[in-house]
Amino acid sequence: ESSFIHRFEPASRAGTTPLLLLHGTGGDENDLLGLGRMISPGSALLSPRGRVLEHGMPRFFRRLAEGVFDEEDVQRRALELGAFVDEARERYGIAAPVAVGFSNGANIAAALLLLKPDVLAGAVLLRAMVPLSDPPRAALTGKPILLLSGQDDPIVPASNSARLAALLSEAGANVSHKVLPAGHQLTQADVALASDWIGNVA
Ligand code: MLT
Known part of the structure; x- marks a missing residue:
């Protein structure tokens, strides 16, 4: 079952890359539409709501504690999201999207x-962590990835985001990792860097 409650906005400008918008814990399918429009004006926007509930707050997979993930659920839910994206691409006639996740x-x-x-054309990862302790060897050759971390993020230790950047680079991705003077919340710098980056890869 790969149906997700979601919003879809068709592209209003030709030649723009579709974005897959993925909200944070307690968010929903409406949260990142504004961010998506800001960083890539005119892009098609596909924005699902996470199907896991934690005390009523939508998420994309289960966790055992903050920063401690139920990795079996991570795997299952990631594949479910991948199937949703593939189906949505057919339904809406869009190219492989760049994920923008917070x-x-x-x-x-x-x-x-x-x-x-193969599901994603690239990704903007805002305050991401290593999602799987023993991930498969992925083939990410040339895939553009922007990873933006906060130097004072209480949830994501610097060593963890550095490990994620290394993991993705070793898989062949073209990773740009920047550590911002920020915490877990997004700042204007995130928006500016993400806009610039999307403008250059898309
Ligand atoms: C997670 O559970 O994915 C991370 O702890 C980030 C969060 O949602 O707070």
């Missing part, structure tokens, strides 16, 4: 990259 949404995007590399 926090839990960035973590499921990272899992999807490692488990099903």
